[in-house]
Amino acid sequence: MTVTVKLDPSKRHSDGLAKVTLCGQGLDGTELDLPFKELSDRLGTPNADALDLLLVASLCYVIDKVVERKSSVDAWTRELSVELPVSNPERWNAIAGEFDAALMFLTGDIWSTSFRSIECDLFKRPKKRRRRRMALIRQGSMGAVGLFSGGLDSLIGAIDFLEVNPQERILLLGHYDSSGPRSQQVELHEHLRLQYPGRTSALHVRVSHKPFKNAEPSLRSRSLVFMALGIYAASSYGREVPLYASENGLIALNAPLTPSRAGSCSTRTMHPFFLKKVRSLVKQLGFDNPIVNEYQLKTKADCVLECRNAVVLGALARTTVSCSHGSRRQHWTRKGANNCGYCVPCLFRRASLHIVGLDDGLDYGIDVCSSELDTTSDLSSADDVRAVAAFLQKIRSVGAAERAIVRVASVDCQKESAEMLLRGVEQIRSWINAKGTLSLRTAAGL
Numbered sequence: 001m002t003v004t005v006k007l008d009p010s011k012r013h014s015d016g017l018a019k020v021t022l023c024g025q026g027l028d029g030t031e032l033d034l035p036f037k038e039l040s041d042r043l044g045t046p047n048a049d050a051l052d053l054l055l056v057a058s059l060c061y062v063i064d065k066v067v068e069r070k071s072s073v074d075a076w077t078r079e080l081s082v083e084l085p086v087s088n089p090e091r092w093n094a095i096a097g098e099f100d101a102a103l104m105f106l107t108g109d110i111w112s113t114s115f116r117s118i119e120c121d122l123f124k125r126p127k128k129r130r131r132r133r134m135a136l137i138r139q140g141s142m143g144a145v146g147l148f149s150g151g152l153d154s155l156i157g158a159i160d161f162l163e164v165n166p167q168e169r170i171l172l173l174g175h176y177d178s179s180g181p182r183s184q185q186v187e188l189h190e191h192l193r194l195q196y197p198g199r200t201s202a203l204h205v206r207v208s209h210k211p212f213k214n215a216e217p218s219l220r221s222r223s224l225v226f227m228a229l230g231i232y233a234a235s236s237y238g239r240e241v242p243l244y245a246s247e248n249g250l251i252a253l254n255a256p257l258t259p260s261r262a263g264s265c266s267t268r269t270m271h272p273f274f275l276k277k278v279r280s281l282v283k284q285l286g287f288d289n290p291i292v293n294e295y296q297l298k299t300k301a302d303c304v305l306e307c308r309n310a311v312v313l314g315a316l317a318r319t320t321v322s323c324s325h326g327s328r329r330q331h332w333t334r335k336g337a338n339n340c341g342y343c344v345p346c347l348f349r350r351a352s353l354h355i356v357g358l359d360d361g362l363d364y365g366i367d368v369c370s371s372e373l374d375t376t377s378d379l380s381s382a383d384d385v386r387a388v389a390a391f392l393q394k395i396r397s398v399g400a401a402e403r404a405i406v407r408v409a410s411v412d413c414q415k416e417s418a419e420m421l422l423r424g425v426e427q428i429r430s431w432i433n434a435k436g437t438l439s440l441r442t443a444a445g446l
């Protein structure tokens with residue numbers, strides 16, 4: 001499928017951004033929804049390269065959401081040929097192959113990107129608005145930018161940075177879609193702001209499309225938008241300001257739990273191979289900002305146990321959202337819960353909080369360690385539980401863990417990663433052995 005991008009400066013939004021639409025079979029009229037006012041007010045007039053990166057990532061994210069997989073030959077792998085406008089097409093075309101490989105690894109599709117010279121100013125500050133770059137200066141410098149999803153890991157990342165760097169400030173950057181987790185991000189930041197007065201700032205950015213209708217719900221390319229937003233923000237504060245992408249190694253690797261989950265059936269949003277690709281790409285685009293995942297060799301339980309302020313974490317952990325099934329509340333026992341309780345991220349979350357005495361099944365839509373979920377049922381809500389249980393039986397040595405890792409991609413520090421994976425498996429076993437029902441313990445081989 002061929003997709004092109006049209007920029008129309010004659011229909012410029014009130015925030016100064018030109019109207020951006022997608023053209024292609026079934027896509028005509030799909031418009032990029034990227035409210036730009038707060039970005040430009042908070043971070044100043046955008047650097048052209050940073051704006052290019054944000055535009056390219058946002059458009060790929062929208063394409064990933066609106067192009068149906070069922071239209072492809074195998075009803076999954078899409079072939080996407082995309083022409084994108086940038087201010088420096090020579091630089092972008094030089095890295096197109098590497099960019100395609102990163103997208104292919106992330107979404108499981110065959111991407112072929114090309115870049116043309118941008119035909120108009122993508123952003124033009126409205127004359128009626130005063131420049132507000134001084135607002136950034138008045139805020140003071142930032143020691144780091146942290147991707148802030150509203151999940152447990154990004155909360156721990158923020159706490160650890162603030163505790164380890166008592167003189168530094170951090171910008172917590174959230175991304176949300178039209179139905180995204182903005183409320184949790186806002187609530188968590190408000191607590192952090194009170195705990196660490198004057199040391200945190202938050203920026204929540206919507207990247208979506210109009211009309212809002214997702215053909216695909218998986219959002220596999222969301223991390224690319226997150227990275228682009230992070231580099232956009234970090235580079236505005238300085239070339240050396242780091243971008244923290246906090247994700248525990250167990251979820252980052254996301255080793256396939258069963259053979260049916262191999263390949264792109266498992267998400268790879270913060271996989272070490274993908275992060276390595278992104279670091280290379282942004283370096284070639286002229287950015288020196290380090291991209292750091294300090295938890296790459298830690299399990300989620302390790303992150304919780306080693307958090308630099310256990311009191312703050314204990315007070316805020318229940319507010320975090322790690323769930324990948326948050327929209328399926330119709331079958332939950334507790335529909336007001338923040339997390340479903342039965343998806344893979346929720347299961348790993350419960351195991352990690354169990355170790356420090358913070359696990360409570362009543363915090364979840366369904367308590368898998370009770371009669372609320374029958375692991376032998378045909379309900380889809382039992383699929384992830386069975387898959388995790390099967391994985392626990394399979395991974396019983398460093399060698400088995402290493403083989404599971406390389407099924408996805410080779411990574412740096414491969415043996416250390418395998419040791420971390422095995423440790424994570426043991427931590428999940430410990431939780432199930434302590435709290436699981438007989439059927440759950442049996443499925444896990446305990």
